[in-house]
Amino acid sequence: MKLASAIRSAAVTLAAALGLSLLTTPASADPIPSTEYRQLVGVGSATTQELLNSLGQAIPDPDSSPSPSLIASYDAEGASPIKTRPVGCVLNRPNGSVHGVLALHDAIVNNTGCLDFVRSSRGPRAPGTRLTWIPFAKDAVAFAVRSDSPLNTAAGLNLNLIELREIFSCVKRQHNGVTLRPLLPPEGSGTRAWLLAQLSMGDAQVGACVVPFQDNYGVALTSPGDIAPYSVAQYIAQTGGVTADLHGTTVLPKWNGVSPRNPNGTLNTAFPFVRDIYNIVRTNRLSGSPAADPALISAFVGPGSQVCAQSRLIQAYGFVTLGAACGSTALQGER
Incomplete structure (x- = not known):
């Protein structure tokens, strides 16, 4: 069975079981x-x-107040501003993990009560204890190219980290006989921050040739030399029909001989660029203080939490479950 067929078959089976x-x-x-x-x-x-939107539909509020559903998750893109509470709480829509953390910091400093958690695809970037990163699934980042590109070969992208850093700093401009056009998500993106950390780069080292694009928006790859980081879970969900299909003509080649997906189309955790994904909350709302929030704890903390219990839903969106590590509160930071 071809990989694309395997992916769709797996998605159909799992989605049917979930009623999606x-x-x-x-x-x-x-x-x-x-x-x-x-x-x-x-x-x-x-x-x-998209996964948090579905979790918002699947997880009820135990006392049905103020809504029968417990979790409201606002997308990275869309109309702005957003309003998150009946009174006040009108804020610019945060696009990405970094801007989400900044918005949560603002809510904490000003004691607004407007936000409770941040979806994040990267870990903390500064030491501290104010925030807790609660992992609930595993993803990987692959490098998308067009299917008709000279970069798409049977061997895959045989690049080392130095070459990859040179691509995104615009030092390396050619590969496989084609002029490279690297793309990166915007500065607020967790995927961008995560990737640059792997490459020992900061935003100041990103080259002028790099083109901005919204995370996991494959239709933005329009030329043969395009190369962009892409969430493997997002790619699986898009090509499997579980979310809106934005992959265009992109493919995810092997990286130095390792495929980002298993033969059955699921995410390969042996791929070199694997990462945890998180929900970030204020640490003092978890335990040991008057601010501890039973609803927040029940939703996110521990392998038996309401989010971690939705393992089939997590898998339907292309991610890998964490088992006993789901809901850990060991990882803390400042931003």
Whole structure:
């Protein structure tokens, strides 16, 4: 069976078990109607937004107050500003993990109560204890190219980290006889921050030839030399019909002989660029203080939490479950 067929077959089987349609995106962006205010509000990463939308539909609020659903998750892109509470709480829509963390910091400093968590595809970048990164699944980052590109070979992308750094700093301009056009998500993106950290780069080292594009938006790759980081889970969900298909003509080649997907189309955790994905919360809301929030703890903390219990839903969106590591509160940081 060809890989694309295997992916769709696996997605069909799992989605059918979950009652998801493969013809339409199963979860809408933002709560609908916009006046449905829920107890736990999150913003941030584009990589996990569709999954959190579905979790928002699947997880009920135990006391049905202020809504029968517990989690409200606002997409990275869309109309701005957003309103997250019945009174006040009008804020610019944060696009990506970094801007989500900044918005949560603002809510903490000003004691607004407007946000409860941030979707994040990268870990903390500064030491501290104010925030806790709670992992709930595993993803990988591959490098998308067009299927008709000279970069798409049977051997895959045989590049080392130095060459990859040279590509995104615009030092290396040619590969396989084609002029390279690297693409990166915007500066607020967790995927961008995560990748640059792997390459020992900062935003200041990103070259002028790099083209911005929204995370996991494969249709933006329009020339033979295009190369862009792409969430493997997002690619699986898009090509399997679980989310809107934005992959265009892109493919995810092997990296030095290792495929980002297994033969059955699932994410390969042996791929070199594997990462955890998180929901970030204020640490003092987890335990040991008057601010501890039972609803937040029940939703995110521990392998038996409401989010971690949704293992089939997590897998339907292309991610890998974490088992006993799901819901850990060991990882803390400042931003």
